[in-house]
Amino acid sequence: MRVGVLSLQGAFREHFGVLDSLGVASRKVTRPEHLESIDSIILPGGESSAMVRIAATTGLFPALEEKISAGLPVFGTCAGLILLADRLTDDSLDGFDRLGGLDVTVARNAYGRQRESFCARVQVTGLDGAFEATFIRAPQILNLGTDVQVLSEYAEVPVLVRQGNIWGGSFHPELGTDTRIHEEFLHSLTATV
Numbered sequence: 001m002r003v004g005v006l007s008l009q010g011a012f013r014e015h016f017g018v019l020d021s022l023g024v025a026s027r028k029v030t031r032p033e034h035l036e037s038i039d040s041i042i043l044p045g046g047e048s049s050a051m052v053r054i055a056a057t058t059g060l061f062p063a064l065e066e067k068i069s070a071g072l073p074v075f076g077t078c079a080g081l082i083l084l085a086d087r088l089t090d091d092s093l094d095g096f097d098r099l100g101g102l103d104v105t106v107a108r109n110a111y112g113r114q115r116e117s118f119c120a121r122v123q124v125t126g127l128d129g130a131f132e133a134t135f136i137r138a139p140q141i142l143n144l145g146t147d148v149q150v151l152s153e154y155a156e157v158p159v160l161v162r163q164g165n166i167w168g169g170s171f172h173p174e175l176g177t178d179t180r181i182h183e184e185f186l187h188s189l190t191a192t193v
């Protein structure tokens with residue numbers, strides 16, 4: 001099993017750190033041909049408006065979108081969630097290829113600016129004990145489609161969701177030392193449903 005990490009911008013190094021600590025093979029994904037050698041992909045947090053601009057030069061997103069709709073497991077965290085959302089509340093990324101596929105509406109920066117970043121203990125389906133979640137200029141998940149399962153909430157708002165092979169979270173699960181959410185995603189790759 002080899003996990004790709006979108007490495008255009010943002011917190012990709014931290015995801016590689018988690019995957020290394022779990023002994024999972026990984027590779028950087030920056031170009032369409034890198035998709036041939038991965039079995040799943042993580043889309044990190046960072047700045048979605050930078051990611052879409054960088055990706056626009058490579059044709060990566062149309063190729064990745066096709067893979068995801070064919071079943072490639074994907075986990076988008078924070079800016080990665082923004083890339084996966086079917087709908088955004090504003091038009092800030094209009095005109096750029098995103099990915100879509102996750103039947104949610106997302107509001108960018110809805111948890112406030114950089115200085116309003118915060119940590120919160122959240123319960124996550126499948127995990128014993130709370131997870132310390134870091135929210136950094138985090139997007140908020142609104143209006144879920146019926147196929148979207150909520151795995152975690154903060155203040156009664158979904159912050160981690162799953163729709164089949166597509167996982168999305170508002171926070172940064174790669175920051176800190178708790179690797180359990182990555183492990184849950186990785187287990188889902190081998191689990192028989």
Ligand SMILES: NC(=O)CC[C@H](N)C(=O)O
Pocket residue numbers: 044045046047048049077078079080082108109136137138139
């Ligand atoms: N921590 C993050 O990934 C922040 C996301 C950022 N606010 C964006 O819109 O892309």
